[in-house]
Amino acid sequence: MNKEIINKILEVAVNAPSGENSQPWRFEVNSNKIHIFNLPERDRSLYNFGQKGSLVAHGALIENILITAPIFGYNAEIDLLPDNKDFDFIATISLVELLPDQQKNESLYSCIVKRVTNRKPYKNIPLSDEQLKDLKNVENEIGEGRVIFVYDPEKMKDIANLCSVNERVMFENKLIHNFFFDHINWTEKEELEKRLGFYIKTLELPSPVQFALKLFRYWPAMNLFNKLGLNKIIAKGNAVNYANASAMVAFAVKNNTSRDFIIAGRLMQRLWLKVTKMGLSAQPMAGMLFFMQAISGGETSKFSSSQIELIKNAHENVKKTFDINNEMPVMIFRVGYGGEPSARSSKKPPEIIFKN
Ligand SMILES: Cc1cc2nc3c(=O)[nH]c(=O)nc-3n(C[C@H](O)[C@H](O)[C@H](O)COP(=O)(O)O)c2cc1C
Structure with a gap:
């Protein structure tokens, strides 16, 4: 499996939201498998009892990977919480070649880096x-x-x-x-x-x-x-x-x-x-x-x-x-409708260990 592609997929995916922008993740890659681990020390606050806020953030990260992988020619298959003895082992994602009938969602993909927490006042125009x-x-x-x-x-x-x-x-x-x-x-x-x-x-x-x-x-x-x-x-x-x-x-x-x-x-x-x-x-x-x-x-x-x-x-x-x-x-x-936010929070590059 091409390491550069995995790097690119994860570079996009880590733009996921997380409580206090804690980005509580690290990755281990073994051939076509991406193992995702939680970093509990990133947030041990009362907002994150039982690491529940971080689990939500991991859900967002996984969704980003599922949307991004097809753009690079791979379908991503998830195995959630694969080891019930290791609480911080969140998921294994297997990348397999995308088949011609499997879909890419270019428009959602392009929104991954645009998505932001916008704390400005909003206009209360109803949704259609x-x-x-x-x-x-x-x-x-x-x-x-x-x-x-x-x-x-x-x-x-x-x-x-x-x-x-x-x-x-x-x-x-x-x-x-x-x-x-x-x-x-x-x-x-x-x-x-x-x-x-x-x-x-x-x-x-x-x-x-x-x-x-x-x-x-x-x-x-x-x-x-x-x-x-x-x-x-x-x-x-x-x-x-x-x-x-x-x-x-x-x-x-x-x-x-x-x-x-x-x-x-x-x-x-x-x-x-x-x-x-x-x-x-x-x-x-x-x-x-x-x-x-x-x-x-x-x-x-x-x-x-x-x-x-x-x-x-x-x-x-x-x-x-x-x-x-x-x-x-x-x-x-x-x-x-909040318009453009005044600033965006920065993200760390993905921390990846390649095992093969
Ligand atoms: C589980 C969870 C809870 C959050 N709770 C709040 C919140 O109560 N108020 C808020 O303004 N932002 C909240 N956020 C947004 C984060 O602060 C934000 O995702 C993080 O600072 C990174 O900024 P970004 O979303 O613009 O990338 C939450 C995010 C997550 C994942």
Whole structure:
């Protein structure tokens, strides 16, 4: 198998989204097989309890490989979680020559490098029936999981408020506050050196807020301002921004297994690429859902009892608003017309070990 082709496929695929741009992957290649491994040390935060956020990111990475391989003349066959004793062994992808009747999706392929998390304010122009139908079709294309849309303005407002519980908790919980600020790259130089974490410009904050953030990175300062309700004010402001969207989208799966999270990641990525193709923008608003994963998994000592209450309520109400009953919501997005983002986050080149 040509090493250069594998390199090219993975160079494109690693443009996948990941929590805090953690890019928690490495690769081992043996002949036509690409083994994908998780790097748990890249994100051990409360956002990534049980590495669930990273599993979603791996789903997105795998979807990118499945779309990219045919462009280079190969069909990619996936074997998910091939070793049940090695939790970090995510998948083996076998590349086999593409047959004449197997399809390439050039347009989705070209969107892999264009896709971006856009945190700008969106125009709330409704999606057309045709757009909704095309987006909903990712369920059939992946064959598992469910994508649910909400576009009623009042319900979107509710979802925006419920998701902004993330910011409320993030700024008043010392652990999460410190994690967030430790992962900000304040300058372009720092961003280009690290190629991991949040580049400040991608947060789309007005200059005075960017300036204030430099003060709030110190926990005692943040803690003091929280006594005046700062975390609630930030959450409210963000909720207004989130609610201005064409639609809210939830990705739900049947069970709480690693495989389910990977499937949710594939659904998310495919929808995100389609959204990009339509000239629309998207932003995950997933923090609250992942806090709930931590709480359900028993990580309760890291939250105050009022935070636990807040998160549980928000989770319950989000499920009700999306009409999710016997499934688990893994991700929530807002989708709308946001224009070009001010900046993009940088990606590391793929870390590949060739075994043959
Ligand atoms: C599992 C997961 C959860 C995420 N949650 C959020 C979120 O709550 N808010 C947000 O603004 N971005 C969120 N993101 C987007 C990441 O921050 C983003 O993918 C990363 O910084 C890289 O930027 P890019 O998507 O532009 O490549 C999430 C991404 C993933 C994969």
